[in-house]
Amino acid sequence: MSKKHTHTELEARAEESQSTVMRMTQETFADTGILPSAKELTEYKELDSRFIDFFLETAKREQEARIAQNDRILGLAEMKEKKTSADRRIGMVLAFILFLLIIGLVACALYLGSPWIAGVLAALSVGGVVQAFTNAHRSDKP
Numbered sequence: 001m002s003k004k005h006t007h008t009e010l011e012a013r014a015e016e017s018q019s020t021v022m023r024m025t026q027e028t029f030a031d032t033g034i035l036p037s038a039k040e041l042t043e044y045k046e047l048d049s050r051f052i053d054f055f056l057e058t059a060k061r062e063q064e065a066r067i068a069q070n071d072r073i074l075g076l077a078e079m080k081e082k083k084t085s086a087d088r089r090i091g092m093v094l095a096f097i098l099f100l101l102i103i104g105l106v107a108c109a110l111y112l113g114s115p116w117i118a119g120v121l122a123a124l125s126v127g128g129v130v131q132a133f134t135n136a137h138r139s140d141k142p
Helices: 038-047 050-111 115-134
Strands: 003-013 020-031
Touching (some): 038 050
Antiparallel strands (some): 003 020
């Protein structure tokens, strides 16, 4: 409730003469803090001593509300990070299972006498692993 004071003056003059046609003065007061200045507090105390307690209690409640809001924002960010981490972990597990299945298919193809099929499947699986490692540094955000 501390005040910030700004003073603005605007003066308009007629082109024919140097006399002032219109003069406007504007004063702006803006609150820059939770508590009033010391001078204002003493003035409030002269009116009623309970004002000081009211201002202190209001400042305390406002500070607690700001802390609670920051905690909620941090909690939401933490939940988002955990969800992203869980999604990536599930993706890695599924990719590993798929890789093992393809290696099993390669082994079956070699056992059954189809080296071309085994070679293509092996090349695709190794290519997928290489692609995953080379794109690991890229972010999901554009």
